[in-house]
Amino acid sequence: MKFYTVDEVASLLRLGKRTVYYYIEAGHLRAIQVGERKALRIPEDALQEFIKLNQTVFEIVPLPKRTGRRKKSFKNPVPKRSRK
Numbered sequence: 001m002k003f004y005t006v007d008e009v010a011s012l013l014r015l016g017k018r019t020v021y022y023y024i025e026a027g028h029l030r031a032i033q034v035g036e037r038k039a040l041r042i043p044e045d046a047l048q049e050f051i052k053l054n055q056t057v058f059e060i061v062p063l064p065k066r067t068g069r070r071k072k073s074f075k076n077p078v079p080k081r082s083r084k
Contacts, residue, residue, distance in 0.1 A: 003034075005040040012047075023050070 009029075010017045021040075023029040029047035033039065 002044040003032075004044065004047060006031075009025070009047060011044050013051075025076055030052075 002010070006017055006020050006024075009015075010020045013020070020029065024031045024040065024042075029042060031040045031042045032043050051068045
C-alpha cells in the first residue's frame with residue numbers, strides 16, 4: 001500500500017496544503033499519523049475514494065443562436081459636464 005504526504009496530495013490535486021489539512025480535519029479525507037512527530041500520511045485508497053466522491057461532471061450546454069440584430073449600446077444616464 002502506498003502512502004502520500006500532505007504536500008504530495010496538494011500537488012496531485014492542485015490544492016493548497018491548508019486545504020488538504022482542512023479536508024482531513026473535516027473528515028472528508030482519511031489520514032493516519034506516523035512517527036514521533038505525528039506526520040500525516042494519506043493512504044492511496046483514501047485518496048482514490050476522495051477523488052471518486054468529489055468528481056464534478058460538467059454538462060456541455062450549447063450556446064444560444066445569435067440573431068442578426070445587435071443590442072443597443074449602453075448610454076450613460078448621467079450627462080457630461082459642460083466646460084466653462
